Amino acid sequence: MAIAAADAPLTPTETRVVSTDGLQTFHMVRPQSLTAVRTWIFVLAALVVAMVAVGGATRLTGSGLSITEWRPVTGAIPPLSESAWLAEFEKYRAIPQYELLNRGMSLAEFKVIYAWEWGHRQLGRLLGLAFFIPLVWFWARGAISRRLALTLLAIGALGGLQGAVGWLMVASGLEPGMVAVAPVKLMLHLTLASVIFASLIGVATGLKPAVRNGAPIRRAIIGARVFLGLVFLQIALGGLVAGSKAGLTYNTWPLMDGALIPPASALFVVVPFIENFVDNVTLVQFNHRMLAYGLVAFAVWHAWSLAGTAAFRRARVLAGLTLGQMVLGIVTLLLAVPLWAGLTHQIFAMAVLGMAVVHARRSGEGA
Numbered sequence: 001m002a003i004a005a006a007d008a009p010l011t012p013t014e015t016r017v018v019s020t021d022g023l024q025t026f027h028m029v030r031p032q033s034l035t036a037v038r039t040w041i042f043v044l045a046a047l048v049v050a051m052v053a054v055g056g057a058t059r060l061t062g063s064g065l066s067i068t069e070w071r072p073v074t075g076a077i078p079p080l081s082e083s084a085w086l087a088e089f090e091k092y093r094a095i096p097q098y099e100l101l102n103r104g105m106s107l108a109e110f111k112v113i114y115a116w117e118w119g120h121r122q123l124g125r126l127l128g129l130a131f132f133i134p135l136v137w138f139w140a141r142g143a144i145s146r147r148l149a150l151t152l153l154a155i156g157a158l159g160g161l162q163g164a165v166g167w168l169m170v171a172s173g174l175e176p177g178m179v180a181v182a183p184v185k186l187m188l189h190l191t192l193a194s195v196i197f198a199s200l201i202g203v204a205t206g207l208k209p210a211v212r213n214g215a216p217i218r219r220a221i222i223g224a225r226v227f228l229g230l231v232f233l234q235i236a237l238g239g240l241v242a243g244s245k246a247g248l249t250y251n252t253w254p255l256m257d258g259a260l261i262p263p264a265s266a267l268f269v270v271v272p273f274i275e276n277f278v279d280n281v282t283l284v285q286f287n288h289r290m291l292a293y294g295l296v297a298f299a300v301w302h303a304w305s306l307a308g309t310a311a312f313r314r315a316r317v318l319a320g321l322t323l324g325q326m327v328l329g330i331v332t333l334l335l336a337v338p339l340w341a342g343l344t345h346q347i348f349a350m351a352v353l354g355m356a357v358v359h360a361r362r363s364g365e366g367a
């Protein structure tokens, strides 16, 4: 990657190279520096997955509403004295969830749900630091180009937005009569996390030049992009299943209440019609099931269509991961969402997404 004119002074992370015809001189970021940048971005992506996992555990343990305020900076310090704990507990006892679901909860029990939510937020703070400090360092040393830095800053802005969406989501659960957060907001929070994760994987993958195996194949590029779009949609639908607790009903497979396709009277019972897609657990679960079958069928067909090409191996792995994720989803449903299954299904979704990003990116490069 040439990043500066030949006559500019070298930065600590650059080296001078001469073009093969010997006529031009470029500055290039040293390969070791690029590897360091790439590793850092992959670590950030891994931290996002950790955030998703702890966020999932926070939800599945019913802990998400235990901290009733948004204090991005001062909230880093948890209650340290007995009186500080009692004050926090008092705030929780004032919200509807305590009144309607957890009346009589002890302080010791409260400390457990508080720990999950605090851990999720603290991980967010750590992620912020792990993003900004190395970014400034690499930028100052010339290890990343201006374009890459701006791309990363845009991803960082999404991270800031994600914090705000997280708070809006929690706030929706504190409103009168609410005992959980609004499903649509949970869906948005999970989908935005997925966008951030996918962007990081895409950028990191692009930093290592692909070994080209000929001209890019059109059907590989289009198929990979369509699949990526469908995975995002499926993750959003999964967020709705989780948010509306639709995994606690119809715990049978392949039938739902004795039918492959439930009657329209059950699928569209809610008025207005559009709200069925968010609030009607029957339709919410049905949509997630159907798209899963569609995704697996598409992934298998896509891999098959690439047999004999260099992209085949990647597409085959992707189809395998998608099939595995479908099986995990079925197990999660049949067991009515135990913590381990819900979490594994959620984290595996990130593996499918990550692989889909790599596949789309590499297919575009003709690898």
Ligand code: HEM
Residues within 6 Å of the ligand: 056, 060, 190, 231, 234, 235, 236, 237, 238, 239, 241, 242, 243, 245, 246, 247, 248, 253, 288, 289, 292, 293, 295, 296, 322, 323, 325, 326, 327, 328, 329, 330, 332, 333, 337, 342, 343, 345, 346, 349, 352
């Ligand atoms: C093959 C592609 C699939 C993908 C990419 C996918 C992805 C997801 C995601 C991202 C969530 C949200 C997790 C959370 O926020 O906790 C979710 C939830 C869920 N999915 Fe899937 N899923 C797939 C297939 C299936 C299938 C086939 C079933 C069952 C027939 C299923 C059942 C569930 C259930 C029950 C939940 C709610 C879990 C909870 O409440 O924590 N999924 N899915």
